[in-house]
Structures are given as C-alpha cells and as structure tokens.
Amino acid sequence: MKTKTPGASIRTGTGADDLRQAFLDNLVCALGRLPSHATSHDHYLALALTVRDHVMERGVKSFERGDTQQIRRVAYLSAEFLPGPHLGNHLLNLGLTGTADKALDGLGIDLDQVLAQEQEPGLGNGGLGRLASCYLDSLATVGVQSVGYGIRYEFGIFDQTIRDGWQVEVTDKWLHGGNPWEVYRPGAVQEVKFGGHTEVVTDAAGRSRVHWVPAIVVRGEAYDTPISGFDSDTCALMRLWKSEAVESFDFEAFNHGDYDRAVEQKVASENLSKVLYPNDELHRGKELRLKQQYFFTSCALQDMLRIQSLRGSPPDSFHRNWAVQLNDTHPAIAVAELMRLLVDVHALEWDAAWSVTRATLSYTNHTLLPEALERWPVDMLGGLLPRHLEIIYEINAHFLDEVRAAFPGDDERLARLSLIDESGLRYVRMANLACVGSQTVNGVAELHSELLRQTVLVDFAALWPDKFTNVTNGVTPRRFVALANPGLGKLLTKTAGKSWPGDLDKLRKIEPHTDDPRFRSEWREVKLSNKRQLAALIAERTGIEVAPESLFDVQVKRIHEYKRQHLNLLHVLTLYLRLKRDPKADIPARTFIFGGKAAPGYFLAKRIIRLATAASDLINNDRDVAGRIKVVFFPDFNVRNAQSIYPAADLSEQVSLAGMEASGTGNMKMSLNGALTIGTLDGANVEIREAVGAENFFLFGLNAGEVVALKRGGYRPRDRYDSDPLLREVIDFIGSGALGGDVDLFQPLVANLLDHDPYLLLADYRGYLNAQQRVSELWMDPEAWTRASILNTARMGRFSSDRSIRDYCQRVWNVNIKKQKK
Template sequence: MNPPLNQMLQSQIQIEDDRTGLSIETLRRAIADNLFYIQGKFPAIATKHDYYMALAYTVRDRLLHRWLNTLEVYLKQDVKLVCYLSAEYLVGPHLVNNLINLGIYEQIRQAVEESGLNLQQLINTEEEPGLGNGGLGRLASCYMDSLASLEIPAIGYGIRYEFGIFDQEIKDGWQVEITDKWLQDGNPWEIARPEAAVSVKFGGHTESYLDDQGNYRVRWLPEYIVKGIPYDTPILGYKVNTANSMRLWTSEACESFDFQRFNVGDYYGAVDRKVFSENLTKVLYPNDEPIKGKELRLQQQYFFVSCSLQDMIRIHLNEGNTLDNFAEKFAVQLNDTHPSIGVAELMRLLIDVHYYPWEKAWEITEKTFGFTNHTLLPEALERWPLGLFGHLLPRHLEIIYEINKRFLDQVRLKYPGNNEKLSSLSLIDERGDKYVRMAHLACVGSHKINGVAQLHSELLKKTLLKDFYELLPEKFTNVTNGVTPRRWMVVSNPELSQLISSKIGENWIKNLDELRKLEGFIDDGGFRQQWREVKRKVKQDLAQYIHDKLGIIVSPDSLFDVQVKRLHEYKRQHLNVLHIITLYNRIKQNPNLDITPRTFIFGGKAAPGYHQAKLIIKLINSVGDIVNHDPEIGERLKVVFLPDYNVTLGQRVYPAADLSEQISTAGKEASGTGNMKFSLNGALTIGTFDGANIEIREEVGEENFFLFGLKTEEIDQLRAQGYNPQDYYNSNPELKAAIDLINSGFFSHGDGGLFQLLINSLLYLDHYLLFADYQSYLDCQERVSQAYKDQEHWTRMSILNTARMGKFSSDRSIREYCDKIWNTSPVPIQMKDYVQADG
C-alpha cells in the first residue's frame, strides 16, 4: 500500500463534483448550471418549467451513478433478473419520489430556496406519466419501487405511449376527454437507447424448409417489420444503491421512406408505412377492464413483448450463456393476459431462431413465465378472433395450435372421452366464431398462476379457471397486492410520516410491520391530539384545493367521505349517490335533523365509450349542484367531483380521507389497492366482503372496519332464487324515494329522461345488486356517522388502521413473488469509488 497515493485519492474525494455532490452549495450550483447548459436559459427568461427541468437533471445526475453501478454489478455477476411484462405503468410524478428515495429532499429544498424558488411549486410543474388506466398499472409501479428497494435485480418492460390516459375535464357535469401530451415539454427522466433497437415482424406467411442437417424448420416471411427503440428510466430503491430500469418501447419505421415508391413519385404512399409504424405506440387504450378485439391493441401487445424477449435473449447471450439456462436467469411475469403472447413468442424464438427442439423449448418457456390474473369480470377476458390473429401473427397461430394439440393430449389422458373438458380447456374457443383464448395460453405456458387477494384467488379456482385448477392444481397460488409506503405515505403524507417517525423511528418505511409499534401510543391523549391535528391540516389543504379548483366551500370539520377510483358499475359509485340522496331527502323532510356533516368526494375516469359510467359522473355532478346550493342543507352535505383523478391527485386525496368507500359487489373487485392507501393514511373503511377488504378487516380488527352487504355465497343464492330489484324498490320507501327523485328530473332541470338508462338498468336488471345492498349500506353509514361523533374513539380506530397495515406493503408482496414464483434473492449494490449511498 502506498500511503501518499491513498491520501491523494482521499483528498480528491473531498472535492464535490457538480454531478454527484450533495452539499446545498453544490446542488444550487448544479441547478444553475443545468438551467444554462441544458435548458439554454438565464434566470431572467427562465420559466418555472425550465427550473423544473434544471432541477430534474440535477436529481437525475445523482441517480445515474447508482443506476450505472447497478447495471455493472448485474452484468458482472450474471444475476437472475425479474422481468415484469406490463402493458401499463401508472408511474406518477418522479421528482419527489426520487428525492425521498435518494434521501436528499431537505438539501434540495434548501438549495432551491437559496435560488429564490419554491420546491413545492417546481414539484407541481411535473406532468405525470399516465401510462396506465388504473389498478393494474399502478400496481406495476408499486412493484417496481419495491423490487428496487428490496435490491432485487429487475427490469420493467412496457410501452412508451406517446399519449397516455386522457386528461379529464368536466363540462356541464359531463366528462370530456382531452389528449394527454405528457411528452410535449420533454421528459428528463428517460434515456433513449437506439443502439439496443430490435426488429419486430408482422403479417405475411410462413414456409417450411430443411436445414443443412436435414432438420425440418419453419421460417416466417413477414409483410412488414417495425423497429422498437427502448427508452430507459431509472427506478431507484429507497435508501439503497439499487436502481433498476423501466424499459419502455417506442415503435419506429425501419426506413423513413419507402424509396421504391418515392422514386416512382408516390411521395405520400412512401410515407404511409412510416406513419403506420409510428402509430403503433401512439396511444394507450383507455378501457379499464373490458377490452375490445382491436387489431392495433394486439399489435401493441405483440410489439412490446417481442421487443422485450429479444432484449432478454440478447442480454443473456452477451454474458456468454447459451439459452439452455434461460429460465434460471430470467423470471418473466405476465401482468394479466396483455403480454401473454409472450408464451408463443418465446417458443418461436427458441425454435425458429435458436433451433431448439420443441420439448426443450417448452420446458424453458414454462419455467420462465408466471401469470397474474387481475379480474374475474368475464368481459375482460381477452380473446382474439382467429382470422385477425392468424393474419397478424401467422407463425404464432401455428405454434399455438401445436401447444394446444400437446396440451389437449394431456387433457384426454386425464379425462378420457370427455369432450366437454376438451372444449372448455382448449386454447381455441370453437363454440361459435373462433377465438384464441389468451388466458388459456398464459395458464398453459406458465409454471405459476396467481390471483391478487385471497378471495380472488379462491374464486379463480372455483369459477374462471376452474377446469385449469382441477387439471393443474399445483400451479395455483395467491399473492395479495400491496402498495409502496414510500409514495403512499412518505411522499404524499409527510406530516403523518413525521409524526409516526417521531414516535417509532424511521424503520417502518422499509419494514412496514413496525407500524404496529404505534399501538403502544394509543392511550396517549397527547398523541391522539397530534394525530387529529395532522388529519385536520391535510383536510384543510384539500378543502383549499377544492375551493381553488371548483369554487366549492367545504368544511375540514365535516367527515370526508371519499370514493376515488375508475368509474365502473361494479364499483357502485351510484350506490354512494343513493346514500347521498337519501340523506338529502331526510333533511328535507326534517329540516332540523341532527346529522354528522359530510363532504362526499368523488374522483375517477370513465372509459370514453362506457355510457353508463359517464352517466354516473353526470349524476354525481347533478346531485352536487342541487345539494351544494340548497340553503336548507347548509353545511351538512357537500358533494364534490374532483376532475382528472390521477396519481398526483391521489397523493392529495388519500391523506385527507376519514372514510374510504370500498363498496363493490362482492366477488367483483379482485383486490383493490386504493383501499390499502386509505387505511394506511388512517381512514376507516366502509366496505363489502370483497377483494383485499376482507384481509384489511382481518388485520385491523372487525371493530375498526365498517362491513356491510351480501357475501359472494349469498349473492349466488339470491341469483339462483331469481333476483328481482323491483321487490326492493317497492318495499323500501327510502330507496323508492331516491330513485323517484332522480326519475322526476329533479336533478336534471326537469328532464326526467336524462338518467333513464341508468335507472332502468337498476330497476329491471341491477346486475350489481345495488338494491339488494342498499339498506345494509345505509345502516352501516349510520353507524359511521354515530362513530364519527366520538372523536376520541374515532382517532383510536384511525391509529389502529395505520398501525395494522404492515401486511399491505408491496415489499411483502414482492417477497412472496420472489419466494413462491420467481426464485430470486437480493443482490446488494456497493458503490464503487467515490459515491456513497446516503450522502
């Protein structure tokens, strides 16, 4: 060892580099530098957005060391990678989250302030990437956070939609969709990697040939080829050095122009193909669960899955491997059926491109994939018309036929002579028009199949995938969803996070079970007081936001009763509305009625083609218009519909809720994750026996949860007897009054027809059993109102909700995936050279 050299290096370490240094002075200089050299602005002409970009680049520089270090370790150690294949990521804003995970929020706040700016304003400037519809996409992003925080090597593969989920405006009470232009002002968090581009084939036909050794082979001669360009975004874990990648693909034309056409003077024809190729990743389909058999959607799915699998194979071969051990090095998770074409694609790549024999290729494929189902709704089951499928992916159809043939042989062995089983299990639906059943492909091609909450996983085995369960029971498992406490507590509710940390330290952020320690403070009146003060402060902030946005004055002392989620009949926002109207009627009948004042807060987008859901939005707003302006009602009831509900808005709303509405028809909500975010932030739940509600109730204790409504078995019985909503309407005067009031045109300027479609679907069908659950819901709401009057007791229940949410950390979910499905373990990242993790 040479001491002088060592000392020399050490002295260099002391000098802070502008791109890595964490002192306030260095950070301030870096922001100024980026403003000048990257944004090309000087302060006098810089906009807020320029400053946001300068700050974002400052933060990104500090991520890059960790990111590159992580990639280098993964490469050197040839680690096993989890590859999460998801058509959606509902990422939410990056900036604050990165500040928290880097542990530099306070330094940056000061540096920004010293530059004469306000950090919160810059944070608010960020346009969130809305590359998902709802629960499924947001779950994928929570899982990316947990994977990195647990130091599990992972890549999240997806699509870089140019237009994400639409922005929602409310005009005259109706939803209006506005194109989401999230990339318009540039995205400082991603890096394009054109050098890692891949080609994806579409259409055409296949032909067989004999290779030099006389083996029978197939080649695919496509009609056209599209290029996939990856864009990488670092996903940093919480206070670790691990930064994984989210790799999203953009489609491009292979050549800008078709020169043959160009040369014969067909300029527009020549550009056609380019436009077509680039359209592929233009826009996210805005349907939450039901999907239509749209060709472009299948193109999107195949495109990103093929890009991703080719990418994995490239990485694997680059490390000097053969594909023999692919399944030992890659665990590929199918986030619902959207990427399930991956089963056929990996088979194709192994057989046609890498010349593996079928049996070996199949063994690798089945070991590689795991499949998560996210819904029992039959209308969400993806099936592709055979003609469309074969036209777009002729080779995959052949492969699927072969997989099916071999699979059905297995079925025949188990159920000799049972044609019913063959037809129900087949990968091809042949009961009428023919379809490829994507869920069946995913089940057959994966070694594990999981639902997302206990009840959901049980129902999967009993209903949707019953035949698969009977044939392959060992494949089935459950992993109950979770949410990341970093974004859904530390980022979104700093006040409550600080209060908690002041009592039990900060370890709960990495180990959410530690929240249990809060139970030790439950009898401390001072602590309960502080708890209430925090809740009041965040309610006040939301009240201010509501006033600024909508001009509605709401009292932070009223009970904030919140339902935010996608609009869907099964989620029953209209049941909530029936409660509001009933309270309204009661006050009108008895103007001196002493009721617990409530502010009803709604938010959520409806699929643009889902008329009933849009009508429910209109109904909420129409009821709000009347209720909010009725002097006789006064401060007792307020109804607010927050436009453009997204991750950013969720971060405001969850912390401010007193009551969380989780009122889906039992058996319909696979899990729910909003329910977890509310409870974690100290809201109490009013909920049905559905999805993860059941497990939340189990954890927090039944005395701290407001349960109502029919259970799944009771619903089955009721339906079997013949459910008639009219019986409820005729026998329940309050229900009848609420329905009649809507029908009378009272909420629609006398237009009795406006809500008729909605009301008739309840009166004559009521597929989601609102009428059957109405009375139980009302009674339960009455218990809520009474409970809220006793603030001391309510606070205890609120604290216990937070304290007992440990199970619902996405860290727990990811650990379960690692153990039960992926067979992976953490790979801690040491920083090389000069950069230390926590600064």
C-alpha cells in the first residue's frame, strides 16, 4: 500500500523549546548519555541528529514529489566531494541558527563550541571535489532533484602538520568520532564484478547475449548524507558507496585452518573504498584506482536503474529519468558500464542502448594538464573489466567508421581520435571515451573551454562542434559568505535585503553605497574584525603574531608549480632584501599568508612549502624588518580553515601561468568576500576581472597566447636571470643557504627555475613586481581600496554556483527549474 509521508512531525518543530527537547531526547535516547555527563562532542552528535531530522523530512518529501511528477533527476558522478562541516551550514539553510543558539543557551551550552566538534569529511583533493559539493548545495537550493554519487573513503585527504618546516602527512580520521549525518541503506546494496571472462549464451528469447563470468564480486553498500538547500524544500542526496566482501569469510578455507586465506577476500574487497588517492602522478596506472572508479560508477548506474524501475519506468527510458554528469574522467567508464547494463542485463539492442547512453551522459573536463589526462593500459583494463574492453572496442569500431566518413583518408586524425592509444604500449583514453559517449562536453571557465576546443579536444571539436559548451564554475554564497563571514552577511542584508544568499545578483544593490563614508567605514570594520579573528587563529596554530591592520596577502590552494606559490615567494624575498638594503623603504605592512597541501610524492611542491616556512622563520625573526612584513604558512588548509581565511583576505593571489588553471574557485570566494585580486589572465580570473572592472583588479603577466609563443620561440630563463639584477639577487639569495641554513636545500628549485622554468616564473617576475607595487600604492589610500573592495563583492553575483547550476540545467541537462517554496 502506498502511504503519503506525514506532515511536520513532533521531532521537527521549529521553536527553541522544540529544538531543546529534541536535542535532550537524542542525547538520552539515541546516544545514551546523561546530560550531566555529556561532553561537547556528545552535544555535537545530539544536535546533529536533531538537525538531521529536519533535513531528512524535507528530503523524503522532495523525493516523493520527484517520483509522482516523474521528474528527470540529475546524477552527479564524482570520485571526490569536499562538503566541509555540515552542522552550521544546515542551521543556516534551515533558518535555525538563532533558534539553536537559544535552545542550547537555555542549557548553558555554547553553540560555537558544539560546531567546533565536527570532523569534516575530506573526501577530495581540492577544487574538483569542493566544486561538486558547491553544486549539490545549489542543486538543492534551486530545487533540482539530484544525487551526488561517490565513494565513502574510510580515509580521506591526509591532515597536514608542519614539522621543522616540512609538511608531514597524518592519517585522516573523519569517521572516528562517529558520523551522525549518514544513513546506511540496506535496500540499496549493489554487486560489482571484477575479472574473469565473457561467454556468449542464448537467452530465453533465443537471442545470443554476452554473459560475464567474473572472478570476484564485491558488495557496494550505500550511505546517504542529505544536503539541504537554502530556504528550499528540496534536498540533494550525497550517496557514497562503501565496499564490502560478499561473504565475510571463506568457510572452506576457515574449516581447513587456513585463517589467512579465509579473510583474504574480505580484506581485498574492503580495500576498494579504504583511501582517497592524492592527486599526484603516483596514482597513474594504479590498478586499485581503476577499481575504485569502476566500483562507484557501477554502483551508481545500477542504483539509478533500480530507482527508475520503482517508478515503473523501463530501462529504455533511462535518459528520461536521469541526466548523468561525469565529473572529469574519473567516472568515464560509465560509458561502457551503461552500455553493458542496457545490452547484457536489460536486453536492449546495441543501437537503442547507444542512443540512451548518449542522451544520458555529459562530461566536464577540469584540467588541461597533460599529466592529469587519464589512460589505462589495455591489458589492465581488460583484465579487470573484460566485458568493458569488448564494449569499448565495439564503440570504437562504430565511432571510427563515423570519423572515416567525415574525414576520408585522414589516418592521423583517426589515430588521434581513437579510444585506444596505439602509439606504444596500448592504452584506453578515458577523455576520448567520455567525449564519444556524452551528449555535451564542457570546460569550467570561458578561457578553459576555448583552450579545450583548441588543444586537448581539438579533433573532437572539429568533428562535433555543437557538443561543446562552457559552464563557468561558481561557489556557494551560503557557506563562503553567510556562514564564513557573518559580519559581512549582516551588512549585506542590511543594505541589500535578506534574499541575497539565494539570489546573489542582489549584491548589486550595495553598489550605490560605495561612496557613502559611513558604509565604507562599516565595511572596513567588518574586514578588520575578520582579520583579528584570523590573527588569533594564526597565533594559536603557528605561534606567529601578525598585525590585523597590515595588508593580508593570501594564497591558499593546493601547492603546485603551475599555481606558482614560488613566484609569490620571489616577491616576498625581493621585498625583504629591499628592506634590508633600505630600512626606510616605503613599504606598507603586509602579512603574507600561505596555505595548501602538497601531494605526498610531489618533490618540488614540498620544497616550495619548505621555502615558505624558511622565509617565515627568517623574516619574522629579523629585527631589521621589525614586523613590517610577516610570512605565515597556515597548516592544514581544508574547508573549515578556508572559512576562517577567505573573509580576512585583503589581497587574493591568483598567479598561475596563463592557460594552466582551468578555472579556480578560491579566486571567486575571496573576491566575493571583498578581497582584490592580483592575477594573470587565467581561468575564471578573466571573467572575474570583467565583472568587477579592470580598475579593481591587479593584472599582470603573459596571456595564454603569449605563453605558447614564448615557449615555441625557445624560452631561456637564464637570460632573464642574467639581465635582471633584482631577479639575480633574489635567486642567488635562495641558493645561498641563508634560508633554512643549508646550501643544498633549495638547489633543486633554483636549478629548476634557471634551467627549465616550465611555468615561466622568471618571465612574469617583473610584471608581478610592478603589479605588487600598484597594490601597495592603492593600499596606502584606504578610501580607494575600500571602494574597490566593495565593488568586488557587489559585482560577483554571477559567480554563485546557483548560476552555474542554472546553466547546466539549460545547456546540458535539459532540466526545468521549478523552485517550490516551503
């Protein structure tokens, strides 16, 4: 019998008394804790369970609506998610922050202390995973039915500590204190096969079918985390898969006393979802990584088929039930897996299945870095997924026929487009597979999408120009402004009304106040207060005292040569040397703040961290500098720490070499919080500069075209060094042993810059110094600086992830947005 979900239940009353009662009930009944004995962590768990009830209720109702209305749902397949702490964000979205504060206050409990207890799920490396989480937030907010499918890694990204100036990786333990947000779904278990061989069999209708006889089968168990939307009755679901053995142990081996073998299978199966791979080169060609990708992709597609069959919808209408987004190529095996499920399991004919597949999938590319383009050795893929290799070959055969028809006699083009790289050891090219199997292909900023069409995917763009589009990234203003920067949030609400978090173009309304001296001074007050808070946190985490009145110059992101943290450090050290030479130099006080993790196996990135910490030690303790510049390496940059750092930034460093950063999203978060950007024409910087106005952005450096031309013409970094005394001085200083006390320490960095400089730091050095000089000059005029800061925030509305999601709905998913108000 079908029953309707009930209305508001007694557990989800929204008054302070209701919340307090539910909180106490959870403390006692769900956690078994006496209020008098409960710790802050118990309080966190009890409040989380209380808030979860509210989110769940909305989730169930919105899911039911999706079923009755047969709405096309969006499935966002992503190997990474970085949601950040949930509790504060849910309270904000539900409009319950004040109520919860009051409810706890009545019990003598401090909400902030409770919020501080949450361990964030670090299930991603950086930009790509955080974007996935911003998108779930926005999907829920704009009212799109959606599921984010991924992996429930037992160990996420490592925690970073700094010891003797070096990054030390510490195991992440996000699940140790229990995870109150997730719900295990026994009804959604899936089986995933690996290895073995295929056979041709005759089915009941007398047709031949391919049957895959696997060597092993693994269970995928679903864990659901609801993601609330801002002022919305729709919830998104993050459904993460955990791998388990089908059988706990092998009884036969057990009975023969072979205990190791008895549990071998179990251990191997569970290893699948054990750990997130850091995004360095080491994962290339790692079999376990391919297993992870197939594991979650297969679980997701099988789950989608299961859900649609509950709606009574047949497999050949899969594309009408689901729009599936491939977040980079990590889930690209979906192309072959969906074909396998439709043809082998659900008995569709090849052509029909292919139409369905292509009408379902779309692919987003997130990087042009050649080393990040995934390809799997044919033998490895065929060994793990024998049926998929057959399917890939068949897709390729059809596809290459199409290419031959379009470009007769062009064998080189054929070789480039082929799903199989045959130039040496044979590989399956995952980006090619994703392009062929998708309806739409997009990059993540205008420049990036353009470069995709001109370089990495140029042959696909020639073949199918209409397949290509752009969706510029966005960020959620809920977490990154309203939650992270309540001071600014209040001022924005006072000036622009309360709807801005759900309608970010409303920020335009503050623009007329730009020249109001009172508004400016309130604006400065908010920033200063954020900087005081960050200064306190910096003192707590690093022992370094910084002046809140100084210019906070911030570069926080993954450490990578192309992002050029070392260019920033060249500037820092140039300033330092200038101050040493000329203690009276007119340099306004600055605090340089760095943060970010280096992939554990990335040698030069780790040296760059060491250079930052060495500069920090030297400069902060030099009496001649007397605190005029300070350098901080803020350890363990993650979502929670980011929320403390972005609101305090005056200057946002976005200095990647043009053509390398697909989009960037930290650039958006800081500008939205009133920081001015110093940056190159790279990724979304181009569009941010257009939006905020060129006069409110410090531009420098080569553009993408000039980079290509310079490299083609034979770039010689040593010539730059020879011809620029300032540059020579700073590079010699780094190599001198004055930093870190060891002459050899930075030789690899110096040699890299002088002999290769693949990211053209030396070419951009002068332009960067000049732009930094302009920064200092503007900073010395606080009124002008404040004006530019206000305009940055006012004009960033289009970088809300809500806009990105609307773009996807229109250009990619063909999904209507009907926001239902509560």
